Amino acid sequence: MKVTLKNFNILLFILLPALITGGLLIFSGNLSDGLRLGFLSLPGAIFLYLAAIQNKKSWYILSIIWWLIFWFDSLLRSSTWILFSSDNEAYFIIEAIANTSYTETWEFFQLHAISIIAVLVGLVSLTIVYHYIAFKYLKTENFKQLWHSHFYRAWIIFLVLLTLTCYLMKPSRNVHPIVFWSNYQEKIENFRDRITKHKDVHHQWDRSAKQNLIVSDPTRQKQTHVLVLSESITSLDLGLCGYTRDTTPELSKRINQIKVFCNAFSPSPSTINALRVLLTESPASEHDRYSPESILAYAKAAGYKIYWLSNQDDIYLSSLFGSYADKAVYKNTRSGRSSSSLDENLIPAYVQALADPEPKKLIILHMIGTHPNYKERYPAAFNNFSADSNDAVEMLLKKNDIDPWIRSMRNHYDNAILYQDSLLAQILDKLIAEKNQDFRSFTVVSDHGNEVGHEMDYAGHSPNTKAGYQVPVIMWYDHMPSTGVDRTQTINTAELDNNLMQIMGLKDKYAPPQSYWLDQNYHFSPEINWPYWEKKH
DSSP, X not given: XXXXXXXXXXXXXXXXXXXXXXXXXHHHTOHHHHHHHHHHHTTHHHHHHHHHHHOOHHHHHHHHHHHHHHHHHHHHHHHHHHHHSOOTTOHHHHHHHHTOOHHHHHHHHHHTHHHHHHHHHHHHHHHHHHHHHHHHHOOHHHHHHHHHSHHHHHHHHHHHHHHHXXXXXHHHHTTSHHHHHHHHHHHHHHHHHHHHHHHHHHHHHHHHHHHHEEESOTTOOSEEEEEEEEOSOOGGGXXXXXXXXXXXXXXXXXXXXXXXXXXXXXXXXXXXXXXXXXXXSXXXXXXXXXXXXXXXXXXXXTTOEEEEEESOOOHHHHHHTGGGSSEEEEOOOSOGGGOOOOGGGGHHHHHHHHHOOOSEEEEEEEOOTTXXXXXXXXXXXXXXXXXXXXXXXXXXXXXXXXXXXXXXXXXXXXXXXXXXXXHHHHHHHHHHXXXXXXXXXXXXXXXXXXEESSSSSOEEOOSSSGGGTEEEEEEEETTOSOOEEESSOXXXXXXXXXXXHHHHTEEETTOOOOOOTTSTTOOOOOOTTOSTTTOOO
């Protein structure tokens, strides 16, 4: 028993630096990167071992430098979580660093010199104390005892395999301090280049709008238009559109007020490409080329104050669209699947925007919607669908041999849809309550859909299936000519900018004749790669 306990203490002491490295980042708020960083730091234990058996000063120094680097890295990355509850790569942090001059950097260090020196002294002291104890008490026989124990040998082999896996897998390897900070510097430079490029794009937007704008109805002095850009919602899972689960109870109550198109199609299965087509004149086949025209610029030229209220942390979209807006608000400090920010966080900013006395406003809410990870997209109160539901949807998925894991994803996805239904109803109600307006409109478009066991045993963004593109379009405006649900009319969401301009009473004097979504003679004009899920490029 004493030998076993002694071996445990020895192993724990050897692993202590790695536990500190990963544990600090985990404790601060980043579980996945903390685990990866902990395993990536484990080769430092080899330097301790070589120092103990060879008693060479070079190994001692190398071990000290190794752990000093990893501890400093973990502390630096943890600082943004501790101070801002945010990832280092969040838009507002990248933006702040990119826009900070050398003079401002020096002033920052001068202002916080005492705190910075205290932290560095503490870090160096901890490193020296640990290594002093390690070099004094860790001997060759300690390592031999561990290796000769079958139990601890198995643990050592297991840890070695996990460490090798982290170094072999690119997402894990990218967390290594050397790789991470090299990439981080590149991101800063890329951000600066992109900002410069986007400023040029914005100037071109302004020039085009100034030259081409026609205001067809100048009598509407007080207008508020709300555009909700949701994320990853396919209309296949909307109760309004015939889905067997009632995922849209709130919107269903308002069906006599709104128009819902169930057969709308996004030109792209990814967010950036889709929004560039939806908000500018870029054709879907050339989504990587900047358009000289944007709905945002036409609105600004017509005297609208533009709000960009975002619950997504996307550097590209924030610099292209958010930075162009008169007022930008960001409620999400972590990007992609790891984000847990709920879209309800946008409501207070939305209410403030509605209350703004500015006569003309275009309020754009960029929501995270049902973006994977689905279970992070709704609060517990909306956990209505599960494997225990045992309903028609669950039965169909089983019949189609959809994996239990994907079936679980479908349940989370439908719960997220249910939550979005509640939020969209709130956003609409608050707009309708604004009575002192000459004209108001409400438009909801999802950037693209998601495949969640609809056609294949898969959950996520999908360029290969119809669900990856089929989205809902929801509309309301004062004196709208028709309401209800349209499940048959196929519409192209790439025409969002033209339709919104038409609702706002704006025209491009050089635009060719076109039909609009609510016209009786609307003509569906898809992009050249239609059907998108069958013609990949």
